[in-house]
Structures are given as structure tokens and as C-alpha cells.
Amino acid sequence: MKHDADVVVAGGGPVGLMLACELALADVSVVVLERLTDVDTTIKAGAVNSPTAEALYRRGMLPGLAAVQREAYDRVSSFMRQRQAAGATGVKQPPRFAGHFAGIMLRGDLLDEADPDFDGPGPAAEVGLVPQEALERLLGARAAELGVDLRRGVTLTGFDAGEDGVHVHTSDGSLRTGWLAGCDGGRSTVRRLAGFPFPGTAPEITGHQALVEMTGAEALGAGWNFTRTGTYAHGPVPGRILTVEFDGPPADREAPVTAEELQASLRKVSGVADVTIHAVHSATRFTDNARQVPDYRSGRVLLAGDAAHVHSPFGGQGLNLGIGDAVNLGWKLAATVHGWAPEGLLDSYTAERHPLGAWVLEWTRAQVALMRPESHAMALRGVIAELTETVAATTFFAKKISGVRQRYDLPGDHPLTGRSAPDLELGDGTRLGDHLHGGQGLLLDLAGDAEVRRSAAGYGDRIRVLTVDCPGRPGLAGLLVRPDGTTAWAVDAPGGPDGLDAALRLWFGTPAEAAA
Incomplete structure (x- = not known):
């Protein structure tokens, strides 16, 4: 089948746009179909968590996020002034916000910021108060810069999926594509037409x-x-x-x-x-309503965001979960399109993201149970509220809500493996995140080890190799970072490159010379 685009993305909200940007960054042709003619201004999520902020920072979008946050802080200050002017009693500046669980506020002054799980995000840690509408506008501008074909006012009406591609039918004609990604929300047309099961609780x-x-x-x-x-x-x-x-x-x-x-x-x-x-x-x-598809892929049709999982908005996880899906899927689908994906790479999308989605569903169910206006739930909420007045409980809840404890179960026993790569300050004055703007993988040789660099030979089209020192982490000798910012391999001096070849082949396929 001759394709009009490598990938068609149904849904031009933040998740669909993020996925489209990741694909375009990897030189994949992508068409986004969005039924709305303009950005959705409906009030939705009000903040982003640590993994989302890190993902956007690693693509060079931190200045735009910071500007949006400044505007959001101005609106918060305006709210306090309005209440004072209206005569509301007891108006005072609340403690620094660290999140909430079932509406129980977490005080930032009780947060153990020395906890090692908070070590790593770098400048991304300073950004959080970013409303969904503003994020969608930022991602829309980014998509335009990358040449994404965003077709507004166009509705997906059906599709026929085969072994060699998908024939997509829309309100504006038909498209032939290699892959269809459903990012079209909780009442996803793609999910329904593809026949994905959607079990859960009413x-x-x-x-x-x-x-x-x-x-x-x-x-x-x-x-x-x-x-x-x-x-x-x-x-x-x-x-x-x-x-x-x-x-x-x-x-x-x-x-x-x-x-x-x-x-x-x-x-x-x-x-x-x-x-x-x-x-x-x-x-x-x-x-x-809390539901999740068992598998995020059915042949050449994939789901991300609310199309794959729905739940209540309590705790602010939905937008962030969807952005995480898009970042995880983007590079894997691009590798599949370009033909260098190792066996099982695309299936690792479900393997890695499904457990996080399942956790979020349970997390939101627990909050609903705690918020019920009946005596037993109210008594339990009192206990939880009392616990959150301690440093240990506040830190526990904040780590969960912020996403800093997210980890994929990847091969390797180094403490960094499977976790978001720390934003190391490198000896040349740059940071790790500065080297991920192009969407490639990154291999840091931090000990001048020729064997590490030799292992990366033949991966030049997929991985950037950087030999540099890291004064702040003298015990770290090497780090392999996937395009989504996940640590795929790490070694402490003087461990050498053991396990690096296996990690490279697992995530980046066969090197070019071997393939030739």
C-alpha cells in the first residue's frame, strides 16, 4: 500500500500533538486529524508533573512553559486579592503547594527535598503550574515548527486496517497510512471501531x-x-x-x-x-468512570492517553499520563517506521505504560472512596489528613503525585536503570537535557573509555555519543539514555562497558555495519 503519511494521529489535543511532534522530530511524516476547529478552551487540567516537565524541557520547550507559569501565578495572586476585597475572612497566603490527595492539601514546607527521588529533574523541577489549554497551544506551535500536517475540523469516521497499512476515512476524504494512533479521548472512536476491550469500574x-x-x-x-x-x-x-x-x-x-x-x-x-x-x-x-484497555496495540492501530485509559481527574494524573504515553510511543513507532526497531520494541510500549495506567486508576479510585460524604470515609479522611501533617507522609504522597518515582522494569541492576535520567551538569557547561533536543538516544562516556565509544559504532543515526566529564557525579562512568529520557544502561567507575552492547541492541537494534 502506498501511504499518504507514515502515521495518522486521531486527536489534536496535547497527547496527539506531543506524539506528532515526537514522530516529526524523528523524520516521520504524520497527519493529525482534529474535529475541533480551534484549541479546546474547556477548563481541564491545571498543572504538569515532573515527567511531563522533563519531557518538554528535553525538547527545548522550557522557556515557553516558564512564561505560562508566570501568567498562572499572576492569576492565583489575583484570586487572593479578589477574596480580600470581597470581605472574605481568614484570607492568607497558603503554604507552598506540593499537590493534593483526595483534596487533602500537601504542604511544601513539610516536604523532604533531600529525598534522593527528588534529585534529577534539573531546571524542569521549577515548572508545574501549566494549564492544559496553554500546553496545547505550545505543542501546536511546536508541531507547526516541525512541519506536522494538522487538519482541524476533520473527523475520523472509520478505517480499514490490514497487514501492510490502514485506510483511514474522514469527513474530508480518505488517507492511506502505515499506522493509526488513537489519541481521541475517553470516548475514542478509534478504540471503539478497532474493538479494543475496555474493562473497568462504572x-x-x-x-x-x-x-x-x-x-x-x-x-x-x-x-x-x-x-x-x-x-x-x-x-x-x-x-x-x-x-x-x-x-x-x-x-x-x-x-x-x-x-x-x-x-x-x-x-x-x-x-x-x-x-x-x-x-x-x-x-x-x-x-x-475508571477503565483501561488490556493492550495499547492491535496490529497497526495504537492508543494513547484517554483513549487507552479513563479515570477521575483527582490528583491531576490524566494529562500527564497521556503525555508519558506519547513520549514512550513516539520514538518506538518512529524506529518501526524507519525499519531499525529491534524485535519487540513496539510491544514494549504496552509493557511499560500499562502498569502506570493501572496504578493511576487505583490511585483515583482510592481518592473517590476517601471523599465520600459518609461517616466511615470521613473518619478515614481525618486519619489521612493527620498523617499528611508529617514529613514522611507528605513526602510519600508528593513523590507519587509528582511522578518522580516512576520507573520501568528494564534489564540491568544499576539504580538508575529504568528511571528518568538525571539532568547531569556536565563539565563542558551543558546539561544532559541539552543533548536530547533532537530526539535521538544519548550515550555519555564520562570516564574517557574507548570501549564505551567502540560499542556505539554503527549507531550514529540513532544515538549521539558524548565524551565529557561530570564533576558532580564522579562515581558515574557511563550512561545510555533512550530518546524518551529513560536510563537504559549505567555503569559506575571502574565497571567498564559491561552490558552496554546488550542494551544497545535491545533498544536501538542492529548497528549499521552489522546490518550491512
Whole structure:
């Protein structure tokens, strides 16, 4: 089959755009189909975690993220000023935010920042408050720079997948492609048409999140609040509200969210009878429907993001989980397209990402159980809240939420293997992340070992080799980093290159000379 594009990505949200950027960076032709004609401005995720920030930093996008974060901090400050001006009582600057679990806030001043799991992100650690809409705009601009063919206002209507490619049908004609990636959200058309099983647990809640104009808000508590009728959050930006009711899922998730609906929910769960919503700028409903496909691949069709797994938004894991899928899949699919992928590389996408997705589903289920407005759950929440007043518990929850403990089960016994590579400060004044902008793998020879460099011969089209010292890590002699930033091999001096050849072949295939 002659292809119009190497890969077609269904869905032009942050996950689809991130995947498209990764593919384009690897010189793979990609078409993105997005049914919306402009960036989705619906209020969704408000922050990115450590793996997401690291991934974007490694592609040179940190300045854009930092600018977005500065704007977000300005909106948070505006919220505090508005509450003070409206006469709200007890308004004060909250402790430094370290995340939340089931709405129980984690105080940054109780965080053990000396914990070794926090050692490594480098400048990416300074970025977190990045709303989903802003991230989508940044990734859209990046995709345009890389020449991604983003087709807005085009809907995927069907496809025929065969052994040699996929014939994709759209509202604007048909495309022939080698691979189809479904990044089209929780109600994925690709997942449904491909017949992926989607087991999980049914929803129990109706949630709303919105940006509104309202009066009477000074009577609302700031942050997360728990009552006998549900849960609500107010802030941290002007007009932002979130409500959770535990009386079943909404009758119609697709119906427009009205001011009346939001007002009724807010009054019910807050008990503030005179809070009045006058205008709605952005609103969405959500549930705690928690499902995951058993395998992220079916032949030439792959899934990423909410198309592969859905869950409640509590803890802010959804966007980040999807970006992680895209970064993991991108280089592996590109290697497959270019023909140098070793056997099983593409299948390692499911093997590595599925366990993380399963953990997130359990993590969100636990939070819903803890938030229920009934006596046993409320008692347990009190216990957890008391625990989070300790350094040990705050650090435990923060490490989980931030993603710094994420690790893939890869061959090798070095402590760094399978973990995100530390952003080493190198002797030439650069950092490790500076050398991953091109999307290739990276082999650091930190001990001037000719055998390490000799092992990399024939991988020049897939791996960048850098001989440099690292004054801050004198015990580290070598490091092999995959394109997604994962440490594939590491050795401490004077260990030599043992295991490097096997790691190179496992992740980067046969060297060019051997293939010839």
C-alpha cells in the first residue's frame, strides 16, 4: 500500500500533538486529524508533573512553559486579592503547594527535598503550574515548527486496517497510512471501531469544573472543602469552582453545562444558599468512570492517553499520563517506521505504560472512596489528613503525585536503570537535557573509555555519543539514555562497558555495519 503519511494521529489535543511532534522530530511524516476547529478552551487540567516537565524541557520547550507559569501565578495572586476585597475572612497566603490527595492539601514546607527521588529533574523541577489549554497551544506551535500536517475540523469516521497499512476515512476524504494512533479521548472512536476491550469500574459521581462569574463567593471556603452533601473547591484562580456529588453519574454528559446546573450543584454541596452564578466562561462535567484497555496495540492501530485509559481527574494524573504515553510511543513507532526497531520494541510500549495506567486508576479510585460524604470515609479522611501533617507522609504522597518515582522494569541492576535520567551538569557547561533536543538516544562516556565509544559504532543515526566529564557525579562512568529520557544502561567507575552492547541492541537494534 502506498501511504499518504507514515502515521495518522486521531486527536489534536496535547497527547496527539506531543506524539506528532515526537514522530516529526524523528523524520516521520504524520497527519493529525482534529474535529475541533480551534484549541479546546474547556477548563481541564491545571498543572504538569515532573515527567511531563522533563519531557518538554528535553525538547527545548522550557522557556515557553516558564512564561505560562508566570501568567498562572499572576492569576492565583489575583484570586487572593479578589477574596480580600470581597470581605472574605481568614484570607492568607497558603503554604507552598506540593499537590493534593483526595483534596487533602500537601504542604511544601513539610516536604523532604533531600529525598534522593527528588534529585534529577534539573531546571524542569521549577515548572508545574501549566494549564492544559496553554500546553496545547505550545505543542501546536511546536508541531507547526516541525512541519506536522494538522487538519482541524476533520473527523475520523472509520478505517480499514490490514497487514501492510490502514485506510483511514474522514469527513474530508480518505488517507492511506502505515499506522493509526488513537489519541481521541475517553470516548475514542478509534478504540471503539478497532474493538479494543475496555474493562473497568462504572461511575459513582457527578463532577463539575467551571470558570464562572458569581456573587456570594466570599461565603465559600477557598481550596478544597468537604461537607455532608459532597465536595467543592474554590480557586486558586478567579471564578474557578469544582463540585462533586456522590449520587451517581450525570443523566446526559453531552448536554451543555448551564449556569443553573452549576449553581444548583454548588449550593447543594457548599450549603451556601445565596451564591449566584451569573455567567459561565468554561465548564465541563466529569465522572469517576475508571477503565483501561488490556493492550495499547492491535496490529497497526495504537492508543494513547484517554483513549487507552479513563479515570477521575483527582490528583491531576490524566494529562500527564497521556503525555508519558506519547513520549514512550513516539520514538518506538518512529524506529518501526524507519525499519531499525529491534524485535519487540513496539510491544514494549504496552509493557511499560500499562502498569502506570493501572496504578493511576487505583490511585483515583482510592481518592473517590476517601471523599465520600459518609461517616466511615470521613473518619478515614481525618486519619489521612493527620498523617499528611508529617514529613514522611507528605513526602510519600508528593513523590507519587509528582511522578518522580516512576520507573520501568528494564534489564540491568544499576539504580538508575529504568528511571528518568538525571539532568547531569556536565563539565563542558551543558546539561544532559541539552543533548536530547533532537530526539535521538544519548550515550555519555564520562570516564574517557574507548570501549564505551567502540560499542556505539554503527549507531550514529540513532544515538549521539558524548565524551565529557561530570564533576558532580564522579562515581558515574557511563550512561545510555533512550530518546524518551529513560536510563537504559549505567555503569559506575571502574565497571567498564559491561552490558552496554546488550542494551544497545535491545533498544536501538542492529548497528549499521552489522546490518550491512
